[in-house]
Amino acid sequence: MVDWVRHAIAWHVYPLGFAGAEVENDRAAPVAHRLLRLENYLDYAVELGASALALGPIFQSATHGYDTLDYFTIDRRLGDDDDFDRLVREAHARGLKVILDGVFNHVGRDHPFFREVIDRGPHADKASWFRLTWPHGWEPGTVPQYADFEGHDQLVALNHDEPAVADYVGSVMDYWLARGADGWRLDAAYAVPPAFWTKILPGLCQKHPNAFIFGEVIHGDYPAIVKESGFDSLTQYELWKALWSALNDRNFFELAWALKRNDALLDDFVPVTFLGNHDVTRIASKLSDERHLPHAVVLLFTLPGTPVVYYGDEQAFRGIKEDRIGGDDAIRPAFPDSPGELSDLGAPIFRLHQELIGLRRRHAWLHGAHVSVHHLENEALVYESAAEGEKLLIALNLQDAPARLPVPAARERLAGEAMLEGEGEERVAVVPAHRFAVFGC
Incomplete structure (x- = not known):
């Protein structure tokens, strides 16, 4: 694991949406220098407590950024090379690392390499770069059958068995x-x-030893994928699902099972954890009881992992993903020109993020902490996060009444709301209805 990642809290931005870019890329239009709008939010990210800026797609694409047309050019709707260089320079000046989004499973249907294949046929230089089935009696301009990404015909899958694709x-x-x-x-x-990835990452990481490289993986054998690919980490979708589902169902047994599964991953890698991203309904909309949004936030920052905060979640933005054209728009909104224009309605959740990120930064060992459940009910949970001889106790109450929860090792409350009573093995935390508390031990 790269050293800086142990301390990393990332703020994840989808730039095309954040900057209010056009849905369609008119490649004949002049460059729009919207990346510069992100500069207005670098201090905001630092104020939040972030130490990294994770960017969604910024390369030339046809529409949403995941239909790439040119990997070596900044999308004209966002800016140019100078804008990128400036953004990186300004981010680094504030101590923010910059993580890019690499869309290397597929390209846009209008990518020049695929257009060449359509024009020149089976003998095109790049024909082996795609998984194609050619019609009998092919003629120039005839589109062959091609593998795509999950049924999206505008996303042409690359042939990852072709060595030239790995080189590229x-x-x-x-x-x-x-x-x-x-x-x-x-x-x-x-x-x-x-x-x-084994054809790429060893040499790349030798050349850039401080680069953090992780894969978007939704399901599967996480440890095996890390081992076989050489990734530093993977996205922890299993924990994400259990987290909101347990809160909605008031069933901490589901979460406890996921915590046990997550703990086993630490023998092989530390996952990338999150409450939201550009592909899922926002956590504030996903939760059926808004009183439990703080519980989700405290879980994110007291469990092991590299936490990522999706822009707007720190302001309790709402947004529901829908399976239709334009169904991602609500979860990829434009931000105002400056942080001062954000609504005051999000201030309480922003302050909660600040408080818990601050706690996380003061206890950096949480990154690789092991978790054990001390007390488990449907609507109440006490778990311990521990590493390097230190530990925290976290108590969560989803009940409509105060909960008396055992916290025998607790010395002081570090965050949340609760009263400590008793001593030693009789120590309990009285956590108010629908509240949480974090204790130092």
């Missing part, structure tokens, strides 16, 4: 790391054979 992807990753990026999120990594 490696050159893209190297180029932007050399230009100042500090890491990569690898989009749809679950759809790419893990062995593909």
Whole structure:
């Protein structure tokens, strides 16, 4: 694991949405320097407590950023090379690492490499870069059958068995790391054979030893994928699902099972943890009881992992993902020009994030902490996060009445609300209805 990641709290931004870019990319239009709007929020990210800026797609694409047209060019709706260099320089000046989104499972249907294949046919230089079935009697301009990404015909899957594809992807990753990026999120990594990355990552990481590289993996054998690919980490979707589901169902037994599963991962890697991202309904909308949003936040920052906060979640933004054209718009909104224009309605959750991120930063060992459940009911939970000879106790109450929860090792309350009573093995925390508390031990 790269050293800086142990202390990392990332603020994740979807730039095309954040900056209010056009849905369609008119490549004949002049460059719009919207990346510069992110500069207005770098101090905001630092004030939040973040130490890294994770960017969604910023490379030339046809629409939403995941239909890439040119991996070596900044999307004209966002800016140009100078804008990127400036953003990285300003982020680094504030101590913020910059992580890029690499979409290397597929390209946009209008990518020049695929257009060349359509124009020149089976003998095109890049024909082996895609998984194609050619019609009998092919003629120029005839589109062959091609593998796509999950049924989206505008996303043409790459052939990851082609050595030239690995060389190309490696050159893209190297180029932007050399230009100042500090890491990569690898989009749809679950759809790419893990062995593909072994052709790229060893040499890349030798050249850029401080780069953090993690894959987007939704399901599967997480430890095996890490081992077979060489990733530093993976996205922990299993824990994400258990977290909101347990809170909604008031069933901490589900969460306890997920915590046990998550704890086992630490023998192999530390996962990337989150409450939201550009692909899922926002946590404030996902939870059926808004009183339990703080519980989700405290879980994120007291459990092991590399926490990522999706822009707007720190302000309790609402947004529901829908399976339709434009169904992602609500979860990828534009931000105002400056933080001062954000509504005051989000201030309480922002302050809670600050408080808990501050706690996390003061207890950096939480990154790789092991978790054990001390007390478990449907609507009440006490768990311990411990590492390096230190530990915290976290008590959660989803009940409509105060809960008396055993916390025998608790010395002082560090966050949340609760009264400590008794001593030694008789020590209990009286946690108010629908509240939480974090205790130092």
